[in-house]
Each structure stands twice: as C-alpha cells, then as structure tokens.
C-alpha cells in the first residue's frame with residue numbers, strides 16, 4: 001500500500017524545473033529518504049525515445065507512455081516503501097507536448113489513464129517560451145521540442161491541464177531562491 005509521497009515537476013524547456021527540483025531534493029533529503037527520478041527514463045524505452053527521433057508523433061506518444069508504464073511500476077514500489085519520490089515530468093508532459101504536435105488529446109488521456117498514479121502534488125513551472133528559450137540557448141541546448149510556436153502551444157496545454165487537475169502554478173520567471181522557497185512551502189505542508 002502506498003504510504004510514500006509523489007511530487008511531480010512539470011514545465012516547458014528552460015522553465016528551471018529541473019534545477020529547482022535538484023535543490024528541493026537536497027533540502028528534503030536532509031530529513032527524509034528521497035528518490036529523484038525523471039521521464040523520459042534512462043531505461044530501454046527512454047533511451048529509444050532519445051535516439052529514435054524520426055518517428056510519427058503518435059509513435060512518440062506511444063513510446064513516452066510505454067516508458068511511463070514501466071516507470072510507474074517502479075515508482076509504486078518506492079511509494080509502497082514509504083519513500084518521497086520526486087519526478088521530473090510525468091503524464092502531463094505527454095498531454096501537453098504530444099497534443100501540441102496534433103495528437104488527439106482524448107486518445108492520449110485514455111492511453112495514459114491505466115499507466116499512471118495521481119501525484120500528491122504537481123508543480124507547473126510557468127514561463128513564457130521566449131524567456132524559457134533564452135535560458136535553454138544560453139545552456140547551448142536545443143531540441144526539436146524547443147521551437148517557439150510549438151512551446152507556446154505546449155504552455156497553453158499545460159495551463160489548461162493545471163487548472164483541470166489542480167496543479168500548483170509557479171511563476172518561473174521569478175528569481176530562483178524565490179521559486180525554491182514557494183515550492184518548499186507547498187511541499188512542507190504535505191510531508
């Protein structure tokens with residue numbers, strides 16, 4: 001039976017969610033057992049996603065979801081053992097990113113439903129794609145997921161899902177200490 005806590009970080013590329021998550025993990029691990037994990041995973045399907053990029057959006061959606069099914073199975077074990085699991089991206093990434101590529105959202109939802117568990121809390125790091133891209137470019141990274149128009153759609157999708165699912169929306173344009181403080185305030189209420 002689940003007695004751990006699942007905390008998810010979502011947001012467009014360059015939103016700062018991953019570095020904030022790292023900071024939160026080191027903060028919490030001073031007192032509790034924390035497992036840091038992410039999607040796409042480092043498992044076989046996750047690796048396939050990173051190496052085989054020339055596939056249809058539907059294939060991509062299937063791969064992200066298959067990767068998630070295996071990941072959820074693993075996360076359930078950690079949660080059953082009472083761990084705090086912090087996950088960088090989860091099902092909302094597929095709903096926001098793949099539907100921005102034109103994949104039918106009802107299909108994505110239906111397909112994900114049996115392979116997910118509802119997180120105890122999900123943070124959406126909200127930022128304008130312009131600002132996010134600026135940050136990503138200064139890191140020297142750029143992927144096909146990072147084009148401006150595309151990210152605008154992804155952001156809109158994310159905000160819709162956040163409203164529907166009650167995610168905590170974080171203004172990721174604020175300075176990083178401020179962002180971390182508000183994330184920690186929310187987490188401290190549930191751990």
Ligand code: TYD
Nearest residue numbers: 013018039040064089090093094097098145
């Ligand atoms: P990743 O390299 O982990 O992103 P980052 O570290 O920049 O947060 O993920 C690669 C890309 O995969 C990222 O741009 C978002 C995309 N993605 C999807 O399109 N759908 C999904 O379901 C997931 C988990 C990620």
